[in-house]
Amino acid sequence: MTAITGSTVLRRRADVRYRRIEGEAVVLRQSAAEVLVLNGVGAAVLDLADGLRPVGEWIDALALKYGADRETVARDVLEFAGEAEEAGLLEALPAIPATSGEKDEDGG
């Protein structure tokens, strides 16, 4: 299991199919033929898990959308993201190393 932080980038696993319905999400994992119902936070996280934006950006977006305290949102999102990764719904992408150009700049 990956330790999820604000800089972690997650995406939905390729075998995950889901539908949003009245604020919740119904998730079908193809490999396990398993059906899960996720609440609003879980559904929003699935939408955001595109493999591009780090978790910190999800937290910002959800805090803004719901007008909620960022710290509270962060706690909920990090907790759910960790559970979803453990359940095989999400997978972490490897951290992107600094580019060679940046190294050169850093190295002077």
Place this chain on the structure above:
Amino acid sequence: MSFGDEFLRHPDLFPGRRSGEPWGSGSLALDVPGGPYLVAGLAATQIEALETRFGRLCRGVTETTATGRSGIATAVFRAPAADFVDLDTRGWEYTLALDHAERSVRVAGLRLMARLDWAPGLAGGLWTPEAAGEEWASVLENYLRLLAAYRLLAEGGVLLHSAGVTDGTSAWLLLGPAGAGKTTASRLCLEAGAEVLSDDLNAVIVQEGGRAVVARLPFTGDLGERQGGSPGDPGEYPLRGLLRLRQGPGASLVPLSRASALAALIAAAPYANRDPFRHEALLAVCERLALAAPAWELTFSLGSDLWSILRAVQE
């Protein structure tokens, strides 16, 4: 364990295409939701067994195709009995072994091998050593359950593990995993005057405009009618409600969220919910159904007046 080896002695020799030696030159059409299903390559003894099991659902192929209805074709072939594993089925829960691909499904089961191919239309092949009687009728029925599941899905419907009960005008579907009480609840409704469509598998079709109907299937467990109901039976009943069953003290009816209803429907859709190539189609059909039909969680016990509770459900 690899595909089919619990049923087949030589799973590596599984037929790669629909060909072989037919049992005979006979054929018939089964008028079952999603069909008609045209079965060819039959011996006279096999036709007799199917007519005994499915009664007036059996039609002549010419009579069926003359009405302009295209059917789903299945060719039946001989297979040596020695190709199948002898199994002691006492206390055993039978589940077909399935191997899914984008354009085909391979099937292994008790004295049967089958394959469904989409090329692009759906057609099937069935290999069995059973020449007659109940054993043959059961082989065909087990295959037909699978075929109907795929066919219904392609038609915007879904096969559901459920108990279906009707007052002759509308129908209610009772959902739940094995042991949830589908047969018990069906029996309570039957004793109170309802008709049981099936306590095992029912078909639901979502029509244009989002109206959902329950279609009678000949796939029953302990209760229900395998031969299409009484003459004049409409065969289809508007769906009044979906009930997720829970056994408990007393009786209560609690509204179920659309998402929970959708999850219950997917969990109850045999075959399709294990086929990764059909999950998108299954989600789409079940979502339409979850939006079309009201759903509740129904807690009941043996003393509950279940039938009155169901009839009080408002659309």
